[in-house]
Amino acid sequence: MNIRSSDKLSSTPMKNQLTAIKFELDADFEQEAEALVGPPGQWRARRDLQLSFLSQFGLAKKDRFLDLGCGSLRLGLPLIDYLNVCNYTGVDIDPDCISVSRRLISLFDLHHKSPRIFLSRTFGLEELEQKPCFDIIWIFQVLIHLTNSHVEQAMRSISVFLADGGSAYGSAKIDDGLETISRKGDWRQYAYVHAPLSYYKKVCSKMGLQIQEIGAFNSDGWIDPTHPERLSMLKISKKLSD
Numbered sequence: 530m531n532i533r534s535s536d537k538l539s540s541t542p543m544k545n546q547l548t549a550i551k552f553e554l555d556a557d558f559e560q561e562a563e564a565l566v567g568p569p570g571q572w573r574a575r576r577d578l579q580l581s582f583l584s585q586f587g588l589a590k591k592d593r594f595l596d597l598g599c600g601s602l603r604l605g606l607p608l609i610d611y612l613n614v615c616n617y618t619g620v621d622i623d624p625d626c627i628s629v630s631r632r633l634i635s636l637f638d639l640h641h642k643s644p645r646i647f648l649s650r651t652f653g654l655e656e657l658e659q660k661p662c663f664d665i666i667w668i669f670q671v672l673i674h675l676t677n678s679h680v681e682q683a684m685r686s687i688s689v690f691l692a693d694g695g696s697a698y699g700s701a702k703i704d705d706g707l708e709t710i711s712r713k714g715d716w717r718q719y720a721y722v723h724a725p726l727s728y729y730k731k732v733c734s735k736m737g738l739q740i741q742e743i744g745a746f747n748s749d750g751w752i753d754p755t756h757p758e759r760l761s762m763l764k765i766s767k768k769l770s771d
């Protein structure tokens with residue numbers, strides 16, 4: 530994945546090789562899968578937004594991809610289809626997400642791509658061999674729901690599993706007016722986490738990682754990134770030694 534070096538952003542969506550066209554669900558199944566990942570009515574928009582981001586970040590078929598908090602494979606289905614055999618791994622803490630994910634893999638006959646999907650309370654740290662074997666690690670709309678200890682665990686997982694030259698990308702609600710993490714409202718069993726960027730910088734630094742904000746977005750794509758309270762896309766990589 531070459532453009533990772535610049536992460537130049539464009540407000541015009543690039544021609545998207547990654548497509549979800551084959552993966553439309555019937556209304557009932559879409560509702561069931563969507564209820565596990567929310568927000569209501571956004572299944573396709575949130576899937577296509579993720580595909581567009583990955584396309585802009587230069588995802589290639591040969592990339593080994595780890596999806597932390599993969600949910601009900603909103604992104605996973607088209608990715609499993611797109612990536613080379615064995616290159617998609619998804620983990621989630623919710624057994625319902627895992628069970629719907631497995632049904633979807635069967636429904637769309639994707640077993641030949643040998644995706645690995647499993648339940649994990651530790652972002653894969655207990656289940657996967659602990660070696661740096663993923664080129665891209667993705668944690669989309671997950672940090673916004675985690676406890677502090679789960680944020681640490683997620684960053685530890687990124688630190689352990691990210692291959693040299695690889696990048697992790699994640700979204701988070703950034704509020705630079707706050708001194709530390711704050712929890713507001715709820716969705717399913719989770720709160721909505723808002724935090725200053727400095728909070729994520731501190732956790733990453735502890736794990737030997739560096740983090741940078743690459744843009745703010747809404748459901749339509751990139752937006753003005755100057756708002757003090759924003760939904761941001763973050764890039765996380767191994768800290769370069771001084």
Ligand SMILES: C[S@@+](CC[C@H](N)C(=O)[O-])C[C@H]1O[C@@H](n2cnc3c(N)ncnc32)[C@H](O)[C@@H]1O
Binds near residue numbers: 567575620674
């Ligand atoms: C808003 S959904 C996003 C799902 C998926 N990334 C997507 O965008 O379609 C948040 C997901 O994070 C998962 N999750 C929450 N806490 C987690 C944890 N500690 N470990 C792994 N997954 C977690 C939830 O089960 C849910 O699937």
